[in-house]
Amino acid sequence: MKSPRIVGSMNQRMNQFVVILGAGESGVGAAILAKRMGFTCLVSDAGKLQPPHLEELKQFDIEWEEGHHSEERILTADIVIKSPGIPEKNSLVKKIREKGIELVSEIEWAWRFIGDSKVIAITGSNGKTTTTALTYHICKHAGLDCALVGNIGYSFARQVALDPKPWYVAEVSSFQLDDIKEFRPHVAVLTNITEDHLDRYDYQFINYIRSKFRITMNQGPSDYFIYCEDDEVTMQHINEFQLLSNPLPISMRKELLQGAFIKDQEMNIATKDEKFQMSIYDFALKGKHNQYNTMAAGLAASVIGLRKDKIREAIQSFEALEHRMETVATVRGVEFVNDSKATNVNSTWYALESMNKPVILILGGVDKGNDYSLLLDLVKEKVKAIVCMGVDNRKIQEAFQNHVPVMVNTGSAAEAVHSAFQLSNKGDVVLLSPACASFDLFKNYEDRGKQFKEAVLAL
Template sequence: MSKRLVILGAGESGVGTAILGRQKGYDVFVSDGGAVKEKYQEELNKYGIAWEANQHTEEKILNADEVMKSPGIPEKNELVKKIRKKGIPVISEIEFAYRYKGNSKIIGITGSNGKTTTTSLMYHICKTAGFDCALVGNIGYSFAKQIAEDPKEWYVAEISSFQLDDIHTFRPDVAILTNISEDHLDRYDYRFENYIHSKFRIAENQTEQDYFIYCADDPVTMQYLEKYSIKSNPLPFSMSKELPQGGFIRNGQMTVTVDDERMQMNVNDFTLKGKHNQNNTMAASLGGVTVGIRKEKIRVAVQTFESLAHRMEPVSTIRGVEFINDSKATNVNSTWYALESMERPTILILGGVDKGNDYSILTDLIREKVKAIVCLGTDNRKIHEAFKNDVQLMVNTASAEEAVKAAFHFASPGDTVLLSPACASFDLFKNYEDRGDQFKQAVREL
């Protein structure tokens, strides 16, 4: 009898797992409580996989040998509770994919901020070095589907805390933890510690042969590091102190040391600007050295990397006013990094679905750099409460177009309009990409 694999959620990770499961001889059933995108319907049908949409048929789910739960489904979901109560093992997509990776190697990247940039740069370094590699995980392409349809020797995987929650054996050869700040607390019973524990799981199965790269300047990481028995080789990186192993920046010079390999590079040669990106570049460069990539190749990759859409993306300058799209800033810490890199008077577009945000960390930067706040969300009370004494101008808007017009109205030549919302986007937009695209469109129409 083939094992019954039930998959909750027919998005990228769910459909990828279904394809790999089918290929490996499982009896696969996919169930989605909402609508299923047409492209995913076509893929499921192409492989002859049974699926349902807009419902969960319990008798077809609770007879599973194993359940793959998509990262978007919370533990407090009633169906998940029933699955747990029956003792059916629940795994994540990266756990399932890991079983079938063969001899390939994995560089796994997680963190509250900077993980997408670090993952993309890490992939660019591997490609520049001529590695047979794929970019997978939270960044857009399913790890399981990649293994099923086009296996590679190397996988560079962006991994969210939700994906780490349901791992058992998943073990990256190189793990990168960029930093930890309060995010997604609504999913972790509003206990920061639960979220921290999820992030550290990236290193829990590592052995003495593996590497763990982390930020020595991040107070949360350093406070909790000792609490976990991590067996892999530690490689910290820092902007504040010189390190014999790992990475540091001193007087504008990056030094990266792994065992006997050492590389140096001037930060002015990085295509990624801003202090937070110096950390991301150190992390990815360390990753490159650990997997044996030559210094020259890493240097070329760091100098040729193009920044990402929706992450501090310059849109346009109109009548002396610069517009920047940082829609991917879905938590307060991301917005802090964005504001920290601002060198001109700023009109900040802020707001959306609040995930239990504490805005107080932004207060000093807002007083110092922000002329006006344009709120973009259905409920902006918390933002008004937080900053009513710090800026003179604050308005509510209900669309990207309204927000852009209001911001442009407040701006003078030489100012910057920054969309860096600090919140999720689901109240007015499909996702952060949609929010960023609508912002860019509205800027073009000014």
């Protein structure tokens, strides 16, 4: 299969003009790689550049502009690398498309310069960050020379430019997959597909589903595709795509000859070359959803030939991620859990499903076309109060006001924490699992989680 690993000679590159739209982590990483590889490049951001990113652009002598886009100049580019945050309906993106200028994502750009290195890429609506972090932890523990890149860790392009590795473990979003052309992971993992980011996909679920399956589109017979056979959406649509790689399903509902399954509290992993078992009671990550994540990570590690004793040890020693079901503190018998990374309804569903104490639930933020009815049964069963934390909470109020005894509106993390604490009793849990994006009140989900934790520790 053709792969543009080398983009022209150094002399040819010097005559090519690369524009990077967006000066966040992925944009700056893409620019550093472009500069290192000999291209003339411009970083253009409609907003204000953050000081650390600005310093890096100066350090690498990269041209930049902020507060506007120089459209006339940008439209002379040979290649445009687009930040995943910029939607397709953006007027400048439309003009770039109309001119026939090549437009790619940062992961596609990085891919073109990795030589013979290989990628394990993980996507999905829920669980991808945990699965990526666990896969990386297993690989490192087993002695693999690898880097953690993508939505978690450094941008892929930055890593390739400054510290290339034989292996990359990458978390990739649907937005990044939308603009790939040849990106080809040796191991692709699709954790699940649930309704998310529908605002970016014209509120058509099928568009989002197609985006997720793009992770497989360039794979060949020597590659592997790990997916969840228990996920209804994945299984309803899997036959619509031409899959040339080796399929490796995971399941809790049936035994599999190839793949991973859990039966009688034992995880069973079977690939062509290896079989091994491990008790789920030895998993560092608890909860049913994390059993799926652990199966996917363990299977990915097994299929690239890592030793099973090292896989077992790493699964036992893994530490949970910040902002993902992170226990912050227990204050006067009330447990506070930070699940700020739950930016969609299904993530919140998994969080609630794992709760075994009465819950005061903190919800809210930027709604992405959420269907809160999915939470209704769990809310009725487990939630004694809802604290809304957002600029516009009407949709949450309408969804739950007839089913929860108490609902309050708040406009900051500190206010939400204080309200939740007042509504709680000893033995309760205050769960921040917003089901929404964070951009109305916070910079990002990390900022939201950090402010939540600070407010809890100040009680």
